[in-house]
Amino acid sequence: MEFKELKDFEAFTGLSHRCYPGMNLTSAEEQERYTEHRRKMAGHKDVHPVGLYDGGSLVGGYFAYDHKIQVYDTKVKGAGIGTVAVDLPYKKQGHAKRIITKFLLDARKNGRILAHLYPFQPGFYQKMGFGIGPELSVYQFHPSQLPTFETTLDVQVLTRDHLDDVRRCYHTWVDQTHGATDIPSYGFAFLEKPEQHTIGVQNEGKLEGYMSFEFKAGSHFLENDLHVRNFFYTTKAAYQALLTQLHNQKDQVRSVSFPTFDEDFSFTLDNPVHVENRLIHSIYHKTAEQGRGLMYRIIDIPAFLESVKHHTFGRDTIRIGWTVKDSLLGETYKEVWQFAAGRPSVTKEEAEVQIELDIGSFSSLMMGCVSLPALEKAGKANVSKPVDLFNQLEKPQCWTFF
Structure with missing residues (x-):
């Protein structure tokens, strides 16, 4: 072989x-x-x-x-x-x-420094040291459930002639968003797909947001559902303008299928209930479907630390001794990190707290997909004493499929 x-x-x-x-x-x-x-x-x-x-x-x-x-x-x-x-x-x-x-x-x-993948079976890749990524929610609602906003942004249909503007807008979003991935020009092929429609919003000639979507037919030609495929914005005004465009489809669209990593999106809707109008537990109304997809694995821990040394993982000033086990590659990482008001760096001083976990759990923790107390409660991490770190998470968002 x-x-x-x-x-x-x-x-x-x-x-x-x-x-x-x-x-x-x-x-x-x-x-x-x-x-x-x-x-x-x-x-x-x-x-x-x-x-x-x-x-x-x-x-x-x-x-x-x-x-x-x-x-x-x-x-x-x-x-x-x-x-x-x-x-x-x-x-x-x-x-x-x-x-x-x-x-x-x-x-x-x-x-x-970092590897990621979309698993055909998450458990299979967990055994190979990949950590579970962020949770995605898909809402389905009638357009009238969205609010409308007063906007001065210009709205226009985008085509492949607008590739440069769309690419600039997307990469501006990437620079603002933890977990986002740069994509080359072929990643914008949706602009050429006849089944997809793309709408953008501009402010003084600069594209500040865009969405692409396609229609799925219902039981007859007047019945359609709108499925959002891309939804990116770089300003609050652009976000609100795009939502207003979806609201305006209320006379022609039966429902909108809307994927998001935003855990608070329910608060945007005038009525957060899913179009199925189904109870899922006692008097709890279904609002969305949730799932996990992208998984992470840190490949080079020292280089990853160098990349995040200016990030604040909490408020504590404390020395943590890590033991990170990688059964696939047969490696064990042992090092002491000094956290100064939450910012990490390597130190030769003795650790005040010991944390032991596998590379997958470590990767999920470092990427902000799960808190340290949650890993400890689940038996995925052994922590010698509580620390005020890895509690307030900045969860990653990635819309790059490969």
């Missing part, structure tokens, strides 16, 4: 078809479309297709992505992995573990 650059995309399509039936690669047309898509993606300098070969036969593969991720106030080098596949006759032989190990070691060698 050996790893090498993947160039046989027809073989990878066949492998993907067998590993992921949900892709529906059943027709020759769909298989050709998928093959060309993979070949086109491999042509980008930040995308790296890798195959696992047994002699001349492709038995597994994956795509690795070079990313830049906003971690609190600093942009760091990140690595993404997607379309991890092992062919049916080779499953349960440890090849997936070999793939993830290679991906992580290559990423570290290339100066990547």
Whole structure:
């Protein structure tokens, strides 16, 4: 068995078809479309297709992505992995573990600090040291449940001719948002998709927000649901202007499907109840559906610490001795960090508190996905005594899919 650059995309399509039936690669047309898509993606300098070969036969593969991720106030080098596949006759032989190990070691060698992925099964990747990411909520409501706001921003339909404006707006949002990931030009392909519509709001000629959406037909041609696909804003005025645009669809749209990481979005709606109007426990009304997707794994802990040394994780001034175990790579990180009013740095002084946990829980903690008391209560962290750190979380937001 050996790893090498993947160039046989027809073989990878066949492998993907067998590993992921949900892709529906059943027709020759769909298989050709998928093959060309993979070949086109491999042509980008930040995308790296890798195959696992047994002699001349492709038995597994994956795509690795070079990313830049906003971690609190600093942009760091990140690595993404997607379309991890092992062919049916080779499953349960440890090849997936070999793939993830290679991906992580290559990423570290290339100066990547943080890895992330979208799991086909979260528990599988938890065993490989990936920590659970933020919770996403999908609300579904009638447009009239949204408030309207007085706005002076200009509203316009956006097309591929506005690519530069959309890209600038998105990357301004990235610079303001913990967890956000830079994306290259191909990440804005929605501007060219006929089924998606994009609306932007401008202030004195500068795009301050945009959303893309598509319609899903109901039981007849006058019945439609609006599904939001992208929703980005850099100012409060832009956010309110975009919500007003959704409200204005109340005469033509049955419901709006709205994904968000905002835990307080219910307070925006005049009535937070989901269109299903269902009770979920006693007299509690369903407001949204929740799920976990993106998972994180810190690849280089010392480099990660250097990146977050100016971030405040709480109020305590205290020395913490970390023991972080990584069973996949067979590593244990032991170091004492001095927190000065919540800001961390390495110290040679003796620790006042000892914290022991695995690399996945450590990654979720450092990225702001979970509090330290929650990990301790769940039995995921051993803490020798309470500290006033990692309680007030700044949770990450990432809308980059790969």
